[in-house]
Amino acid sequence: MTNGLTALVIGGTRGIGLGLVEALLADPAYDRVIAAGRTVGGHAGLDRLTTTHGSRCDRLHLDLADEASIEAAATELQARAPALQLLINTAGQLHGDGLQPERRLADVRPERLLASYAINAVGPILVAKHFQRLLAHGERAVLATLSARVGSIGDNRLGGWYAYRAAKAAQNQLMHTAAIELARRARELIVVSLHPGTVETGLSAPFRGNVAAERLFTPAFAAERLLAVIAGLDRESSGRFYAWDGSEIPW
Numbered sequence: 056m057t058n059g060l061t062a063l064v065i066g067g068t069r070g071i072g073l074g075l076v077e078a079l080l081a082d083p084a085y086d087r088v089i090a091a092g093r094t095v096g097g098h099a100g101l102d103r104l105t106t107t108h109g110s111r112c113d114r115l116h117l118d119l120a121d122e123a124s125i126e127a128a129a130t131e132l133q134a135r136a137p138a139l140q141l142l143i144n145t146a147g148q149l150h151g152d153g154l155q156p157e158r159r160l161a162d163v164r165p166e167r168l169l170a171s172y173a174i175n176a177v178g179p180i181l182v183a184k185h186f187q188r189l190l191a192h193g194e195r196a197v198l199a200t201l202s203a204r205v206g207s208i209g210d211n212r213l214g215g216w217y218a219y220r221a222a223k224a225a226q227n228q229l230m231h232t233a234a235i236e237l238a239r240r241a242r243e244l245i246v247v248s249l250h251p252g253t254v255e256t257g258l259s260a261p262f263r264g265n266v267a268a269e270r271l272f273t274p275a276f277a278a279e280r281l282l283a284v285i286a287g288l289d290r291e292s293s294g295r296f297y298a299w300d301g302s303e304i305p306w
């Protein structure tokens with residue numbers, strides 16, 4: 056191994072996260088790419104990547120809904136790799152486990168609002184809380200969290216999807232707030248929220264019937280675009296919200 060870069064992808068087991076793990080492993084600048092999630096053990100896709108990339112492909116157990124698990128994962132990772140140059144948190148939820156995007160006010164349920172908030176907003180800021188020590192090392196590092204354009208209040212013209220929209224809006228506010236604090240003591244650490252576009256994954260499957268083919272991305276394309284956006288970030292980018300094409304999205 057050389058002194059290359061280390062990247063962690065939380066939610067690296069499926070969808071866009073797995074696409075990012077594959078894309079990062081294809082980049083020789085990265086010595087180590089760690090896929091984190093609840094289902095990393097005995098994972099066929101990650102097993103295949105380990106066969107191809109050997110020890111450059113690493114895994115870490117992390118449940119975003121459990122702060123103790125996030126803290127333990129950060130401690131475990133620090134023992135394996137003292138510094139991270141890139142952390143992308145892709146984990147999120149739109150439907151499943153009782154969650155279903157609301158069409159109307161009458162569909163709003165307190166327990167669904169809280170469940171969406173737990174995974175889409177609380178989890179991401181706890182990742183920032185516990186992994187900041189691996190990212191604040193005085194050299195360029197990026198903490199990117201996958202959000203969604205529907206979380207933009209300024210861009211909301213369609214309505215609906217109360218829980219997911221509100222949880223992603225909260226995620227954006229939490230990450231923006233962390234960016235302000237971290238800029239004071241970790242000036243080389245860039246904190247951003249990213250919108251990946253509409254991507255062909257389990258998350259979007261029930262809702263992409265009306266999406267034109269040219270606007271529906273593969274996870275590999277989304278990963279390539281997101282990594283290009285990340286490569287172009289500088290200190291001035293921190294605290295902002297960018298789409299897959301590099302355009303800035305209003306909060």
Ligand SMILES: NC(=O)c1ccc[n+]([C@@H]2O[C@H](COP(=O)([O-])OP(=O)(O)OC[C@H]3O[C@@H](n4cnc5c(N)ncnc54)[C@H](OP(=O)(O)O)[C@@H]3O)[C@@H](O)[C@H]2O)c1
Nearest residue numbers: 066068069070071093118119146147203253254256258259
């Ligand atoms: N797909 C789109 O069109 C689209 C559009 C806009 C924004 N986004 C955002 O992009 C991100 C990735 O979406 P995706 O389409 O790739 O979704 P996906 O295919 O459903 O994958 C979701 C990922 O989140 C992980 N995850 C869920 N709950 C977790 C938990 N408690 N702890 C750890 N990991 C957990 C899953 O891992 P497990 O294997 O453990 O379940 C999985 O790797 C999400 O934040 C989503 O909101 C997606």
